[in-house]
Amino acid sequence: MAKxxxxxxxxxxxxSQWYNDLVxxxxxxxxxxxRGCMVIKPYxxxxxxxxxxxxxxxxxxxxxxxxxxxxxxxxxFLSKEADHxxxxxxxxxxxxxxxxxxxxxxxxxxxxxxxxxxEELIVRPTxxxxxxxxxxxxxxxxxxxxxxCNQWANVVRWEMRTRLFxxxxxFLWQEGHTAHATEAEAMEEAKRMLxxxxxxxxxxxxxxxxxxxxxxxxxxxxxxxxxxxxxxxQDGKALQAGTSHFLGQNFAKAFDxxxxxxxxxxxxxxxxxxxxxxxxxxxxxxxxxxxxxxxLPPKLAPIQVVIVPIYKSIEQLDAISEKVAPIVEALKxxxxxxxxxxxxxxxPGWKFSEYELKGIPVRLAMGGRDxxxxxxxxxxxxxxxxxxxxxxxxxxxxQMLLDEIQFNIYRKAVAFRDSVTRDVADYATFKTEIEKxxxxxxxxxxxxxxxxxxxxxxxxxxxCILLHEAESEGKCMLTGRTTKRLVxxxxxx
RNA sequence: CGGAGUUUAGCGCAGUUGGUAGCGCGCUACGUUCGGGACGUAGAGGUCGGGCGUUCGAGUCGCCUAACUCCGACCA
Numbered sequence: 001m002a003k004x005x006x007x008x009x010x011x012x013x014x015x016s017q018w019y020n021d022l023v024x025x026x027x028x029x030x031x032x033x034x035r036g037c038m039v040i041k042p043y044x045x046x047x048x049x050x051x052x053x054x055x056x057x058x059x060x061x062x063x064x065x066x067x068x069x070x071x072x073x074x075x076x077f078l079s080k081e082a083d084h085x086x087x088x089x090x091x092x093x094x095x096x097x098x099x100x101x102x103x104x105x106x107x108x109x110x111x112x113x114x115x116x117x118x119e120e121l122i123v124r125p126t127x128x129x130x131x132x133x134x135x136x137x138x139x140x141x142x143x144x145x146x147x148x149c150n151q152w153a154n155v156v157r158w159e160m161r162t163r164l165f166x167x168x169x170x171f172l173w174q175e176g177h178t179a180h181a182t183e184a185e186a187m188e189e190a191k192r193m194l195x196x197x198x199x200x201x202x203x204x205x206x207x208x209x210x211x212x213x214x215x216x217x218x219x220x221x222x223x224x225x226x227x228x229x230x231x232x233x234q235d236g237k238a239l240q241a242g243t244s245h246f247l248g249q250n251f252a253k254a255f256d257x258x259x260x261x262x263x264x265x266x267x268x269x270x271x272x273x274x275x276x277x278x279x280x281x282x283x284x285x286x287x288x289x290x291x292x293x294x295x296l297p298p299k300l301a302p303i304q305v306v307i308v309p310i311y312k313s314i315e316q317l318d319a320i321s322e323k324v325a326p327i328v329e330a331l332k333x334x335x336x337x338x339x340x341x342x343x344x345x346x347x348p349g350w351k352f353s354e355y356e357l358k359g360i361p362v363r364l365a366m367g368g369r370d371x372x373x374x375x376x377x378x379x380x381x382x383x384x385x386x387x388x389x390x391x392x393x394x395x396x397x398x399q400m401l402l403d404e405i406q407f408n409i410y411r412k413a414v415a416f417r418d419s420v421t422r423d424v425a426d427y428a429t430f431k432t433e434i435e436k437x438x439x440x441x442x443x444x445x446x447x448x449x450x451x452x453x454x455x456x457x458x459x460x461x462x463x464c465i466l467l468h469e470a471e472s473e474g475k476c477m478l479t480g481r482t483t484k485r486l487v488x489x490x491x492x493x
Numbered sequence: 494c495g496g497a498g499u500u501u502a503g504c505g506c507a508g509u510u511g512g513u514a515g516c517g518c519g520c521u522a523c524g525u526u527c528g529g530g531a532c533g534u535a536g537a538g539g540u541c542g543g544g545c546g547u548u549c550g551a552g553u554c555g556c557c558u559a560a561c562u563c564c565g566a567c568c569a
Contacts, residue, residue, distance in 0.1 A: 349529040367528050
């Protein structure tokens with residue numbers, strides 16, 4: 001085993017360290033010079049682009065359009081919605097001046113004290129306020145509704161503690177903001193987008209998620225109801241992978257957005273917002289990776305198949321290239337992204353390790369033996385199994401294999417998630433079980449204060465109130481009262 | 494913002510009681526290699542995070558400062 005990989009393995013006891021090293025070594029991202037920000041490197045960004053493209057298609061299919069709103073938000077906007085203020089008025093970057101000047105002592109530049117802004121601008125932590133301020137001018141009648149807008153953007157939250165991909169000071173995301181004439185329609189939209197996220201996570205990222213509703217404690221500031229998808233990472237911690245909020249009329253009231261309904265009466269608009277971020281990349285990495293590096297689901301891998309020639313001479317390389325060319329062509333025709341790595345400055349063993357680290361789903365290797373036998377070696381990244389097969393029919397095999405890998409890593413993730421999900425009936429058991437990580441499923445009838453106490457005592461929070469499975473009744477894990485509410489607790493990122 | 498740790502070559506690190514700066518990987522050249530991160534030989538690469546001090550002399554001791562990482566509080 002390579003030295004670097006040994007280093008990775010030896011750090012298993014510290015998952016986040018392993019994760020950071022892995023992310024950097026797989027060439028996805030690194031910390032930038034700016035506190036808590038990250039540079040997403042080309043290979044990492046290629047994965048993000050795949051995520052973006054697919055999600056965007058799904059948004060379009062559900063009738064949404066893209067728009068763009070300003071990065072800067074006047075401070076006063078953030079004061080308009082009371083709960084929103086409470087949740088977002090802190091931990092924001094604030095622009096106070098608009099000009100620099102040369103330092104009088106000649107050492108670089110200083111902020112020009114003359115150039116102070118009358119009203120400070122907030123670098124958006126999320127765009128509800130500026131968007132609702134804009135929507136006010138777009139909406140007069142029920143005929144103007146619904147508005148189904150999405151924005152791809154960056155946002156800034158001056159977090160105390162940051163973590164590559166999972167919690168960076170600046171992150172990329174999409175935020176959908178919709179306006180509706182009726183409560184039912186808005187609620188339906190919020191739930192629809194949750195389904196879109198869940199489908200994307202499971203079918204494309206191969207990350208199983210639990211759909212649910214946030215408890216009051218965990219709800220988005222300014223929302224009436226927050227829906228979420230929760231994923232389970234390999235270290236037993238939960239990760240909120242996406243949220244969809246039913247905002248009621250809160251923002252419409254704060255920004256005075258009314259419309260005339262069919263009965264010629266003024267009414268406040270109903271709203272939703274929903275978003276997923278580059279945190280999805282964190283989920284992807286932490287859900288599937290092993291000690292050899294990333295494991296990418298084929299549907300999101302920038303390169304799905306890599307072909308490595310093994311040769312002793314230029315003549316042999318030429319002979320291999322000749323055999324490989326039609327395979328590359330045929331794969332491309334099927335829409336499979338393939339890289340033939342005939343670079344002469346790296347050796348096959350090095351390439352093998354490198355592409356494993358990067359999570360390429362399928363590797364084909366062809367050498368002298370294969371030339372003689374008309375075969376090719378096929379390796380799948382998810383199981384690391386190798387197999388030598390005839391060149392004939394290899395393209396169809398690879399296509400089938402990609403589907404199988406996609407399914408297999410999903411199945412593995414589901415099996416893992418299920419294996420760390422347990423039912424807990426009382427708080428004493430809860431306290432010992434939570435130490436082992438994973439989801440603890442229990443009936444819950446406690447108060448927000450009870451939730452706070454549990455968080456303080458065990459570091460666990462209610463990840464979500466389960467949408468389904470609420471048919472039966474049981475006794476609350478803490479209070480013993482009978483309830484229908486079933487929740488998932490976990491420690492989370 | 495509290496607690497702990499780190500900062501020395503591109504990367505990962507060592508550096509003893511204070512005495513001219515080291516190792517591994519990588520990099521450059523040549524040769525042998527090439528089916529799981531090859532090897533040999535010869536090279537290049539550093540104002541030791543920054544500042545002030547103690548000292549004949551500081552990577553090493555003292556004070557200040559900055560950045561990063563981890564653990565908390567906060568959050569997607």
